[in-house]
Amino acid sequence: TGSIKGHVYEFGGYLKADMETDIDLEKMIDERIAILKRSVPTYKRVVEQWQLQLTEVEDWYRRRRREFSRTTNSIISQYEARQIRDGQATTSHDHTYSRKTKHKYVPHHCHQGCWKKTSLSNWHSYSPLTVPLLLGWERAILRHSHQARQGRDSRHVPHVQYIAPCGRRLRSMDEVALFLEHTEVTTIDGRHFTFDPNCDVKSQLFDPRLARAKVFIPDISNGKERRPVSCMNNYSSETPEHFTYITKRTHEPSIQLHTERGFLVSCSCKDNCRNRSECECWQLTLQESVALSTRHSVGYVHRRLNREQHSAIYECNMYCSCGPSCGNRVVQNGLQNRLQVFKTEKMGWGLRTLDDIPKGTYICTYLGHIYTEQGGDEKAVHYGDEYFAELDYIEVMEHHKEGYESDVDDAMSECSVVSRVSSDQCSSYSVTAVGDMKVRLKKSSCKPSSPINISSDEEEDDDLMIIEDSPSFSSTPTPTLPLNGQPTIDPNPAHLGGEQPATPPRPRLPSTTAHLSPIRLQGMRTRRLFNEDFSYIMDAKNTGNLGRYVNHSCSPNTFVQNVFIDTHDLRFPWVALFAKKRIKALQELTWDYNYEVGSVAGKVIQCLCGAPNCRGRLL
Numbered sequence: 001t002g003s004i005k006g007h008v009y010e011f012g013g014y015l016k017a018d019m020e021t022d023i024d025l026e027k028m029i030d031e032r033i034a035i036l037k038r039s040v041p042t043y044k045r046v047v048e049q050w051q052l053q054l055t056e057v058e059d060w061y062r063r064r065r066r067e068f069s070r071t072t073n074s075i076i077s078q079y080e081a082r083q084i085r086d087g088q089a090t091t092s093h094d095h096t097y098s099r100k101t102k103h104k105y106v107p108h109h110c111h112q113g114c115w116k117k118t119s120l121s122n123w124h125s126y127s128p129l130t131v132p133l134l135l136g137w138e139r140a141i142l143r144h145s146h147q148a149r150q151g152r153d154s155r156h157v158p159h160v161q162y163i164a165p166c167g168r169r170l171r172s173m174d175e176v177a178l179f180l181e182h183t184e185v186t187t188i189d190g191r192h193f194t195f196d197p198n199c200d201v202k203s204q205l206f207d208p209r210l211a212r213a214k215v216f217i218p219d220i221s222n223g224k225e226r227r228p229v230s231c232m233n234n235y236s237s238e239t240p241e242h243f244t245y246i247t248k249r250t251h252e253p254s255i256q257l258h259t260e261r262g263f264l265v266s267c268s269c270k271d272n273c274r275n276r277s278e279c280e281c282w283q284l285t286l287q288e289s290v291a292l293s294t295r296h297s298v299g300y301v302h303r304r305l306n307r308e309q310h311s312a313i314y315e316c317n318m319y320c321s322c323g324p325s326c327g328n329r330v331v332q333n334g335l336q337n338r339l340q341v342f343k344t345e346k347m348g349w350g351l352r353t354l355d356d357i358p359k360g361t362y363i364c365t366y367l368g369h370i371y372t373e374q375g376g377d378e379k380a381v382h383y384g385d386e387y388f389a390e391l392d393y394i395e396v397m398e399h400h401k402e403g404y405e406s407d408v409d410d411a412m413s414e415c416s417v418v419s420r421v422s423s424d425q426c427s428s429y430s431v432t433a434v435g436d437m438k439v440r441l442k443k444s445s446c447k448p449s450s451p452i453n454i455s456s457d458e459e460e461d462d463d464l465m466i467i468e469d470s471p472s473f474s475s476t477p478t479p480t481l482p483l484n485g486q487p488t489i490d491p492n493p494a495h496l497g498g499e500q501p502a503t504p505p506r507p508r509l510p511s512t513t514a515h516l517s518p519i520r521l522q523g524m525r526t527r528r529l530f531n532e533d534f535s536y537i538m539d540a541k542n543t544g545n546l547g548r549y550v551n552h553s554c555s556p557n558t559f560v561q562n563v564f565i566d567t568h569d570l571r572f573p574w575v576a577l578f579a580k581k582r583i584k585a586l587q588e589l590t591w592d593y594n595y596e597v598g599s600v601a602g603k604v605i606q607c608l609c610g611a612p613n614c615r616g617r618l619l
Contacts, residue, residue, distance in 0.1 A: 104167055105166075105167030105168060105169070106166075106167065108166070110164075110166060110168060110179060110182045110183055111182065111183065112183055112184055113166075114164060114165060114166035114168070114179075114183050115164075115165060115166075115183045115185050124226065124227045124228065124338075127201065127202075127337070127338060127354075127355035127356070128191055128192045128336055128337065129192060129193070129194055129199070129201035129355065129356065129358075130201055130202060130355075131188055131192050132162070132188055132192050132193065133201065133202075135165075135187070135188070136165040137162055137163065137164060137165065138162070138163035139160065139161075139162055139163075139201060140160070140161045140162075140163060141158050141159075141160055141197050142158060142159055142160075142161060143158045157197065158197040159171075159195070159197065160194075160195040160196070160197050162176060162193060164179060171195075172195065173190060173193065173195065173301075173302045176190065176193050176302075177190060177302060181274070186323075186324075186325045189302075189303060189325060189327075190302030190303040190304065190327070191302075191303045191304070191330075191336060191361065191362075193302075194358040196358055196359070196582055198582065199356045199358050199582055200355075200356045200584075200585065201356070212234060213232045213233065213234050214233055214234060214235070214236060214237050215231070215232065215233035215236075215237055215238065215239055215343075216230065216231070216232050216233075217230060217231035217232075217239070218230055220240065220245065220341060220546070221245045221247075221545070221546070222245060224245055224246075224247050225247065225334065225335045225545075225546075226333075226334045226335050226336070227335050227336070227337070227338055227339075229335070229339055229340065229341060229546050230340045230341070231340065231341040231342070232340060232341070232342045232343070233342070233343040234342075234343065235343050235345070236343070238343065240341060240349055240549075243540075243541065243542055243543065243544055243548075244542060244543045244544075245544070245545060246367055246543055246544065246545060247334065247367070247545065248367070248566075249367055249368070249369075249370060249538070249572075249574075250368075250369045250370070250543055251369065251370035251371075252369075252370065252371055252372065252375060254372070255370055255371075255372065255536070257566075257567050257569065257572055258567055258568075258569050259566050259567050261319050263567060263568060263569065264317050264319055264566075264567065264568050265280050265281065265284055265314070265568060266280065266281070266316075266317060266319035266320045266321075267279045267280040267281045267282075267316060267320045267321060267322060268280075268320075268321045269320070269321055269322045269326075270321060270322075272322050272323055272325055272326040272327065273316060273322050273326045273327060273328045274327070276299075279316075279322075279328065281314050281315065281316045281317075281320065281328055282299060282314075282328060284314040284568075285298055285299045285311070285312070285313050285314045286298055286299070288311040288312060288314075288397075289309060289310075289311040291311075291400075291401045292309075292310055292311055292400050292401065298311075299313055299328070300313070300327060300328060300330055301360075302327070303327055303330050303362075304358070304359070304360030304361055304362075304578075305330075305360050305362070305561060305578045306359060306360040307360075308559040308560075308561060308578075308580075309561070310396065310397070310400050311397065312393065312561075312562040312563060312564055312573055313561060313562070313563045313564070314563075314564050314568070315328055315329055315330065315331060315332055315563060315564065315565050316328045316329050317565060317566060318566070330362050331362055331365060331563045331565060331574060331576045332565045332566075335364060335546075336361075336362065337353055337354075337355060337357055337361070337363060338353070338354040338355055339351055339352070339353055339354065339363070339364065339546060339589075340352055340353075340354055341546060341549050342588075344551070344588070346608045347551050347608050347609075348551075349549050350549055350550075350551045350588045350589075350590075351364075351546060351547075351549040351550050351551075351588065351589045352586055352587060352588045352589060353583055353585060353586070353587060353589060354585060354586065355585050356582065356583065356584055356585050357579045357582070357583040358579065358582055359579055359580070359581050359582050360578060360579060361578065361579045362576060362577075362578055363558060363576075363577045363578060363579060363589060364545070364546055364547050364550075364576075364577055365545065365547055365574055365575060365576050365577070366389060366538070366540065366544075366545075366547035366548070366550070366560075366575040366576075366577065367538075367540065367543075367544055367545040367547060367575075368387065368389065368538040368539045368540035368541075368543060368544045368548070369538065369539050369540075369542070369543045369544075370391070370536050370537070370538050370572070371536065371537045371538075371539060372534065372536060372537070373534035373535065373536070373537060374534075375537075376388065376536075376537030376539065379539060383541060383542075384541070385539070386541070387539055387540040387541040387544065387548055388537050388538070388539055389537070389538045389539075389540070389575060390535055390536075390537055390538075391535055391536045391537070391538055391571065391572060391573065391575075392535045393562045393570060393571075393573045394526045394527055394535070394570050394571065395535065396562075397526075397570075398525065398526060526570065527571075530571065532571075535571070536571060536572065538575070547575075547577065550577065550589055550590065550591055551588065551590050551609070552590060552591070552592065552593040552607065552609060552618065553590030553591070553592065553609040553611055554592065554607060554609050554611045554613055554614045554615050555609070555611035555612065555613055555614075556580060556590045556591045556592045557579065557580050557581055557583050557587070557589065557590055558577045558578060558579055558580050558583075558589055558590065558591045559577070559578055559580045559591060560575060560576070560577060560591060561576050561577075561578055562574070562575065562576075563575075563576045577589070577591060590609065593618060595618045595619050596619075597615070597617050597618075597619060598619070599619065600619055603619050604617065604619060605617065605618040605619040606618070
């Protein structure tokens with residue numbers, strides 16, 4: 001018992017000592033807290049002093065910067081004024097400081113001296129919109145103050161002004177074109193300027209996503225394009241399938257593209273086709289649009305096409321007298337913007353822009369190997385037709401011109417006579433006279449023969465055609481299947497009884513007259529002049545360019561335009577893509593395939609574009 005009591009007293013002593021220790025700790029903590037509370041105001045005063053000192057330093061830096069800017073402007077203005085007084089050329093500022101320094105304007109008449117002759121060795125590394133800034137120009141976005149917006153017009157939007165190296169302010173594309181004309185500048189043109197305040201003109205020289213790319217190819221065109229076309233894959237190590245890159249169309253040996261001088265209309269302009277009324281090529285574009293009752297402007301405006309037109313555009317060609325800076329030479333100048341092939345999440349490979357693209361800007365062409373309809377069908381059976389585009393421009397124009405000059409008597413023989421020549425006598429033709437267009441039907445290697453008489457029955461069949469099921473037409477070439485391998489779903493694999501046709505039908509574009517009654521078309525179809533009744537197919541599977549990577553979208557940002565450059569043969573237009581609206585950097589380029597759902601029996605292709613107005617299906 002005594003031993004137990006001793007242990008209890010000993011344990012009680014330990015507890016008492018611990019309690020006293022805890023009390024000491026609490027007192028120490030309270031003292032520390034009190035010290036910190038007393039120190040906080042001191043720390044706040046120190047921080048406020050530091051902030052005040054930092055503000056003073058910033059103000060000093062701003063004052064010094066303004067003084068330096070005023071001094072520099074004064075020196076440059078005196079130098080320029082002395083040069084103008086002495087009759088010497090006016091030089092612009094170094095482009096390194098063009099964004100920092102204001103160009104002071106001195107009244108003068110613009111001449112060649114207003115332009116600093118500078119060449120950029122690495123121009124392909126920049127956006128076309130950045131080039132003027134590198135050559136000494138300034139681009140100012142003017143915004144009204146809040147009070148001005150409230151007092152004048154709250155709907156007022158910012159507007160853009162370009163400041164030339166001589167200090168002159170240019171407020172529209174017309175003023176820019178006039179300035180370039182007076183200074184005789186050929187380095188830049190209308191495609192290097194934009195007055196859209198929402199368009200970023202700075203080049204994005206580095207893509208942050210490049211750091212995590214699993215595959216990066218600097219140039220898939222192997223130097224054939226004016227600008228390198230890079231390729232990037234952030235999802236896997238897959239690379240695009242191999243194909244032969246081309247910058248001009250190729251064709252079968254049996255197909256003859258007439259590019260001789262006798263088959264092309266060429267202009268004799270000496271002013272780079274500024275006067276459209278005297279340019280033969282401009283007039284071709286205008287006359288072809290007359291039948292369509294086009295009310296808006298036709299052709300290029302400052303090297304841009306602001307809206308799609310059903311008629312074609314005839315660019316100046318190699319036999320024209322105008323130079324490379326002609327405003328009617330756009331598609332033939334090749335790739336101008338920095339584009340990139342990239343791997344999409346759902347739609348295979350796609351094409352996007354690395355810089356902002358203004359509305360109406362030319363983007364690229366869709367090139368491939370041209371086949372006849374029979375050759376295309378044979379190739380489709382063995383290799384597929386996912387990259388086919390149908391060159392149906394003739395049918396498109398005939399469809400849109402139905403009813404044109406309907407009040408004219410249908411006696412076609414009184415206004416034109418077309419001789420028919422059998423295929424065993426001639427294999428290539430030019431054209432004879434039909435209306436106001438001078439067409440001639442001739443063959444260099446055949447003997448002249450008398451016209452073949454046409455029986456009354458045959459004449460009646462040719463001059464009067466009844467269309468029961470009117471085919472569908474559109475202003476764009478018809479791709480026959482979706483590009484880049486979008487998934488195909490066949491809900492009924494055995495719908496053909498195990499026997500597939502040798503040439504599967506290709507879907508056509510939706511028709512605007514599909515709901516109308518049968519139409520009786522008078523006159524001879526244009527393809528009869530070529531002794532043909534089919535349209536040609538252009539395939540970009542094995543031979544093509546970057547246009548083969550443009551995917552479908554129900555809300556596209558590009559449109560397709562037919563252009564004639566190296567030949568005026570209506571059967572072989574160039575297929576060019578233009579910006580339908582302003583396209584922001586790193587945005588995918590798309591166009592509407594215009595497939596008609598249900599046009600191919602048993603084939604269902606889901607649309608994966610993700611647009612708000614997505615139709616859900618392609619076929």
